[in-house]
Amino acid sequence: MTTSENTPPMAAAITPQPVEYAAETPVTGKVRLEAAWGSTEGDEDFTTTASSAPKPDGQVFKPQYKQWNGQLNPRWMRNWAILRHHLLGIFKKGHRPWGMPIRLYLLVVFIASLTDVGLTLVSALIGDSGLHSIWGVSRDNLYGHVLGFFPRNMLYYPVIAALLVGGVISEDRQHGTSALYFSRPITRFDYVGMKFLSVALIQGLIILVSLSLYYFAEIAAMGRGWAWIIDTLPMFLATVFSAVLLIFTYTSIGLSLSSVSKGKFFPGIALLSIILGTKILAFIVSNLFDREILYLISPYDCLAHVGQAIIGTQPTYDQYSWTWSLASLVAMNALALYVLTTRVSSMEVTRE
């Protein structure tokens, strides 16, 4: 393009400067720029470019508020979110971050709880009736699967409960995450209910699923028919009920301890102390003074007594009626739930 009528007056006024490269020529920015950008070919042609102001849209990192016109789902969906958050956290990332030791212990306990399942299968496989009489489904073995003291109610279930309840409510106090719940349309009842259900379901996943597997392994491996099923179903259901009672009691005591704390350690240790400590205390008093009344303050002893009565095994707490134990359990749960509800009602939104 040559200078023409299209060239603006400003550009027409500019005349090309000769560029000199002699040794005596001082090195200035101007000369260097011209050397870099100018050339003898086409320098005489002038064109103008007019820069325009950048458009405001499309800038990187410019915040743009985006509106959302979706519908919020009702109460059940909010409750499901809390339940899902706690349950899925056991299995995958992005939900409640359960610690790796807790997850590993749950796995270990689940596998350990399946020992009677495995031995039932082995006895069926090798056809050893002696082994089956020890490990197969019976009143005592069903009772032992849920309420046996060692190892299940000493090393498995109370420890699981302690690990689970430790931070479920206390962490909301510690991190202030209660504000996240209560500044949303979540009621205290829904909050506590879903937390309770989550912890209970995780325990149920281990205790009830392993119990069911035990029962169904017997049916499948030993080829049990309807007559056997009808005969044993009541004691299986009684065992399920005992397991539900155990899960409920451990969870309510554990969550009440969690609700009065700001850390994970206290609720866990306190729950173990209550369950195991009272049991040991009752055992010592019983042996030293021949008085069994103290078992009424032990959640485990009361659960075991009620379990023995409803499953129909040989009672080991034979000085008192099992209804005393049931009444004690009701009182323990009522007290625990009272503490839990009172403490959760006092959780703050604006300050904790």
Add this chain to the structure above:
Amino acid sequence: MQDDLIIKTTNLTKSYGPHVALNKLNLSVPKGATGLLGPNGAGKSTFLKTILGLIQTTEGEGTVLGLNIRTQGDEIRSRIGYMPEYDCLNPDMEAIHQVRYSGELLGMNPTIALARAHETLQYVGLGEQRYRNIGSYSTGMKQATKLACALIHDPELIIADEPSNGLDISARNYMIETLTHTVKTGNRSVLMASHLMDDVERVCENFILLHKGKLAAQGRIEDLKAFDREIEIHVWGGASRLEEAMIARGMGVRREGRVMRILHEQEDTTSMILQCAADVGAQIRRMHEYEASLEDLFLSIMENLGYEVKTSEDLLSSPAQARKVDAPGYMGGGSA
């Protein structure tokens, strides 16, 4: 005008036993950004809990977005976004999932909540950091995450409790700009409780001032600032003579050494100052309009004004009287 109100209370009272936390509060908060001011113990937190529908009022009525605070707490909390002052985030969770979960707690579908969490975190400036654990975040990033949690469902009203608390200058600026942007371009309303008057001034057009559970003042910040407009002069030689001359002419003068501030009440205040200076032979080296900051006004109201002052209109209509309404005797006030 009534339709433009996002919060309205009538004789709102909340007592905890003998302690009255909120005392017959009559408020009208218009759309837009409003600052909630007051010293510690003024009743700000109680007011926020009341309008969130979390505590029952002892007496009086109130509406938020047209919903009754006594009976429609759940609906109110669905339609507002609350950003708490204190930590409310799980440090072991990634920000994206924390924000998503906060959306799910409102009833959002998990997939939609996740998509919105991406958008809101991008909006608050954490787009590139959203997969980091919150525990590794700085205070500013945590505040931004809290804002994202509040914005996830695109609420009509955002209640931000001390949003710039503990932030450094750049993080504070970003937070203030984001809130301002949300009001201006997002067309949302913000109720911002803060002790940092500069921040309130930058974000809000309106203010509410609480003191001991009572409404000390409310109105437009601009109106309040206009009320205390002054001219500042730096005097060289004859400062005392100039002060006396101006006071003799009925001008309101505040003096600290060579610097004086004269109430800018009339059109000819400037020429009157210059005339006085010429009369007494004082040199005025510098003269400019002095606009009181909100902080100055806040301190002035809290220390000098009567506690029963209701609106800035009262302050504007008769400043001399308003300053004395129900102020304690030692402050020159009359009886209550």
